[in-house]
Amino acid sequence: xxxxxxxxxxxxxxxxxxxxxxxxxxxxxxxxxxxxxxxxxxxxxxxxxxxxxxxxxxxxxxxxxxxxxxxxxxxxxxxxxxxxxxxxxxxxxxxxxxxxxxxxxxxxxxxxxxxxxxxxxxxxxxxxxxxxxxxxxxxxxxxxxxxxxxxxxxxxxxxxxxxxxxxxxxxxxxxxxxxxxxxxxxxxxxxxxxxxxxxxxxxxxxxxxxxxxxxxxxxxxxxxxxxxxxxxxxxxxxxxxxxxxxxxxxxxxxxxxxxxxxxxxxxxxxxxxxxxxxxxxxxxxxxxxxxxxxxxxxxxxxxxxxxxxxxxxxxxxxxxxxxxxxxxxxxxxxxxxxxxxxxxxxxxxxxxxxxxxxxxxxxxxxxxxxxxxxxxxxxxxxxxxxxxxxxxxxxxxxxxxxxxxxxxxxxxxxxxxxxxxxxxxxxxxxxxxxxxxxxxxxxxxxxxxxxxxxxxxxxxxxxxxxxxxxxxxxxxxxxxxxxxxxxxxxxxxxxxxxxxxxxxxxxxxxxxxxxxxxxxxxxxxxxxxxxxxxxxxxxxxxxxxxxxxxxxxxxxxxxxxxxxxxxxxxxxxxxxxxxxxxxxxxxxxxxxxxxxxxxxxxx
Numbered sequence: 237x238x239x240x241x242x243x244x245x246x247x248x249x250x251x252x253x254x255x256x257x258x259x260x261x262x263x264x265x266x267x268x269x270x271x272x273x274x275x276x277x278x279x280x281x282x283x284x285x286x287x288x289x290x291x292x293x294x295x296x297x298x299x300x301x302x303x304x305x306x307x308x309x310x311x312x313x314x315x316x317x318x319x320x321x322x323x324x325x326x327x328x329x330x331x332x333x334x335x336x337x338x339x340x341x342x343x344x345x346x347x348x349x350x351x352x353x354x355x356x357x358x359x360x361x362x363x364x365x366x367x368x369x370x371x372x373x374x375x376x377x378x379x380x381x382x383x384x385x386x387x388x389x390x391x392x393x394x395x396x397x398x399x400x401x402x403x404x405x406x407x408x409x410x411x412x413x414x415x416x417x418x419x420x421x422x423x424x425x426x427x428x429x430x431x432x433x434x435x436x437x438x439x440x441x442x443x444x445x446x447x448x449x450x451x452x453x454x455x456x457x458x459x460x461x462x463x464x465x466x467x468x469x470x471x472x473x474x475x476x477x478x479x480x481x482x483x484x485x486x487x488x489x490x491x492x493x494x495x496x497x498x499x500x501x502x503x504x505x506x507x508x509x510x511x512x513x514x515x516x517x518x519x520x521x522x523x524x525x526x527x528x529x530x531x532x533x534x535x536x537x538x539x540x541x542x543x544x545x546x547x548x549x550x551x552x553x554x555x556x557x558x559x560x561x562x563x564x565x566x567x568x569x570x571x572x573x574x575x576x577x578x579x580x581x582x583x584x585x586x587x588x589x590x591x592x593x594x595x596x597x598x599x600x601x602x603x604x605x606x607x608x609x610x611x612x613x614x615x616x617x618x619x620x621x622x623x624x625x626x627x628x629x630x631x632x633x634x635x636x637x638x639x640x641x642x643x644x645x646x647x648x649x650x651x652x653x654x655x656x657x658x659x660x661x662x663x664x665x666x667x668x669x670x671x672x673x674x675x676x677x678x679x680x681x682x683x684x685x686x687x688x689x690x691x692x693x694x695x696x697x698x699x700x701x702x703x704x705x706x707x708x709x710x711x712x713x714x715x716x717x718x719x720x721x722x723x724x725x726x727x728x729x730x731x732x733x734x735x736x737x738x739x740x741x742x743x744x745x746x747x748x749x750x751x752x753x754x755x756x757x758x759x760x761x762x763x764x765x766x767x768x769x770x771x772x773x774x775x776x777x778x779x780x781x782x783x784x785x786x787x788x789x790x791x792x793x794x795x796x797x798x799x800x801x802x803x804x805x806x807x808x809x810x811x812x813x814x815x816x817x818x819x820x821x822x823x824x825x826x827x828x829x830x831x832x833x834x835x836x837x838x839x
Contacts, residue, residue, distance in 0.1 A: 237743040238363060238713050239305040239328065241281070243776075245295035247273040248765060252776035257759035260739035263747045263776075264754050264787060265763030270774035271747050274763070275717040278302075278365050278745075280333045283356025288339035297336045304329055304362055306712070312361040319354045321346025331355055363713035366702055375686045381611075381670040384638065386705055388614035395610065396666065399603035403662060406596040410650070412578065413589040427579040430572040433558065437569050440550050447551045447562040450544055456534075457541040464534050467527055475524040488524065491517045601655045604667045608655075611668055612640045618704065625700035628734065630727035631693060633677040636700075643669045696727060703734050706742055713743040724750070729811075732756035736816050751791035755808040756816065760784050784809065 241254045248270040254263075265271045276290060277300040291298045305328045307313060316323055323329050323346065332344040333355060343352045385392045416423065456463065476486030485493070491513055498510040551562055558568045615638035622636040645652035645661040653662040660667040673682035674689055674697065682688075689697055699716075706714060716735070732753040738744055739758065748754055760779040779787055788805035789798070 237305055238745070239303045241274075241277060241300065241302040243273065243277045244299040245292040246277055246280075246298040246300065247290055247292060248774040249273045249763075249776070250292065250295075250774070252763075252774070254761060254776055255778065256743070256745060257757075258743055259758040260736050260744045260746070260756065261759045261761060262754045262757035263745070263761045263763060264749065264791060265774075266765060267749075270763045270765065272717065273774070274776070275365065275715065275747055278363070278715055280335065281331055281355065282359035282363065282365060283333075283343070283352050283354075286333075286335040286339065286341040286352075288335065288337055291335055291337045295337065297334050299332065299334045301330060301332045304331065307362070309361055312358060315354065315358050315361065316346060319345055319348060319350045321348045321350065331358065360711070362711055363715060364711045365715040366698075366717065375672075375684075377669055377671060378665070380638075380672045381665060381668060383672075383701065383705065384611050384614050384618060384640070384670055385665075387618045388610060391610050392607065392614065395603050395607045399600065399607055399666060400664065402596060402600045402603060403664070406593065406600050407651075409589060409593045409596060413586065413593055416579075416586060416589065423579045427576055430576050430579075434569055434572055434576075437554060437558070437565060440554055442551055442554060442562045442565060444563055444566060447548070447555070450548045450551070454541065454544050454548065457544065460534050464531060467531050467534070471524055471527040471531065474520050474527065488517060488520050491520065597653060600662060601653055604653065604655050604660075604662060607666045608640065608642060608668050611666070611670070615640050615670070621704045622697070622700045625703050625734070626696065629696045629700060629730045630725075631696055634693070634697075635675040635682075636697070637673040637675065637682045639671050639673060641669050641671075642667050696731070699731060699734065703738055706738055711742075713745065714738065716744070716746045716748075724752075728752035732812065733815055736812070737819055740819075749791065751788040751805065751808060754784075754788060754791065755805075755812040760787065762787055781809075 237258050238256055240256060243249050243252045243254070245251075254274065263271055263274050273290075280286060280298075280300045281302045305326065307316070307323055307327050307329055313323065316329055321329065329346050330344075331346075333352070334342045336342075341352060343350050343355050345354055345358070385396065472486060474487050476489045495510050495513045495517070498506050498513065501507055554565045555561055559565045619636045619638045623634070626632075626634045626636065642655070642658060643661045643663070645659050649659075649661055651662045652659050653667070654660075655667060672685050674685045674693075675682045676688050676693075680688070685694065685697055702714070702716070728750045729752045731750070732755060735744055735746055735753065736756040736758075746753060746757070754760060760783075761776050762779055762783075763774055763776050765774045785802050785805045788808055789801035792801050792804055
């Protein structure tokens with residue numbers, strides 16, 4: 237759950253701390269006080285788009301910080317760990333998002349700087365923000381299909397995952413077959429060139445690093461006299477004259493004399509230096525031996541030099557044509573062999589590809605049909621549950637229908653697929669088009685929701701959908717931004733009641749202008765706007781019971797200063813408290829035994 241959130245420099249809010257209830261928290265305030273900035277802050281904390289225009293005038297940046305508690309979901313923990321962040325001992329983590337006045341955005345998680353996308357990934361596991369823009373998005377066919385998939389849970393997720401994997405392979409084979417068939421002549425020419433290059437490289441048979449080794453060997457053989465002179469002089473300096481001339485003792489001879497003198501000295505300090513000279517003598521002996529071996533290996537071999545130069549010329553012919561060095565030539569050959577494996581345009585190869593395409597098409601059609609059947613079953617159950625919710629939202633005659641139809645494909649559709657004798661379009665999400673229809677009353681025809689519902693009815697339909705889907709949501713926190721717009725009277729009371737019941741299984745945060753909704757909250761926050769020295773500032777405070785009465789009275793058409801308004805507000809609070817108490821007795825509390833959600837019923 238989101239335990240608290242701090243907002244600084246965002247819109248009209250200068251600095252506000254929101255301590256949120258684990259159940260139902262409501263946010264109210266005068267129009268223009270900055271209620272929507274609370275939701276804007278949550279959008280930023282969820283990795284949403286940043287806008288410099290939201291930064292408070294006079295501030296260098298806007299900062300939103302949230303502390304999430306009780307993080308135990310494996311996926312959420314993985315996202316945090318992968319980002320290099322740490323979860324505190326109390327299973328909490330702090331997320332932070334800042335937006336500068338210049339539009340630059342930064343994100344932090346668990347004290348570590350992270351990409352904004354990490355906050356977006358984490359928020360998908362922890363909270364869901366539903367506003368009026370989300371309502372409009374839900375009217376799109378693709379989003380309505382996503383609603384069914386979300387409702388059905390694993391029953392759709394498993395075949396959909398298999399369908400997508402098979403579809404990717406099927407499309408790859410279809411594309412390869414079409415390319416080989418249409419470019420057979422061109423590919424045959426390219427294949428001939430590749431084979432010629434491979435034959436040329438194979439004839440030379442270069443070894444990795446061979447060109448560098450040859451270069452060093454040729455340099456050595458070309459300068460054999462100079463190298464022999466240098467090595468011989470060095471050996472004489474180390475080991476002494478080869479004829480044993482005492483006048484040319486070398487370093488080893490001088491060391492031996494020094495050791496003899498030190499060993500015979502009466503001073504212990506001098507005698508203590510002798511072992512170190514012995515170590516130097518061992519090292520010089522090794523160097524002298526290696527110099528001797530090097531001199532023996534230096535031979536003027538014109539035949540070997542000529543052979544090395546010829547080999548070097550062979551390698552240079554390859555490096556001029558295929559790469560900068562021999563290692564690059566070998567890499568070119570490996571790539572050429574890989575490309576050749578995809579350029580077989582023989583009848584046998586094309587027939588094998590066509591057979592694989594048909595095999596994959598059959599598998600894809602099976603998963604597509606299974607996916608379509610599961611969606612159809614889930615659609616019927618989803619429609620029943622939404623209709624039942626609408627009945628409790630003062631839309632007792634309304635009925636929801638969720639249709640699942642297969643999208644037909646024309647003859648030229650490259651993604652056309654035969655499924656159960658019907659040619660359909662195999663898109664990335666399956667073969668189905670989904671549409672949400674509303675029958676406003678018994679005699680009305682079913683129409684698309686946005687055509688059949690008024691503004692207030694649309695809000696109630698969307699709230700009913702969210703309430704139903706909430707049981708399939710794994711996120712712990714649900715945020716609703718004025719989803720009750722255009723609603724009043726008894727319907728508003730029912731919305732408050734539904735949100736309070738939803739808070740039995742989720743943390744619910746609602747921004748509202750309706751007193752009937754606010755009365756059902758477990759915690760009431762109000763956004764207060766004030767002006768000092770010509771500067772408008774807003775803050776957030778938690779209301780005590782007496783203050784709640786005044787705020788609800790104000791929301792009741794500005795009746796906070798009248799006894800009638802306060803009495804009406806007290807009555808609202810009493811009705812809400814009684815309703816919540818009765819519901820709590822009839823249902824287990826949060827963490828108690830709950831019925832299986834739609835994700836399990838769809839199995």
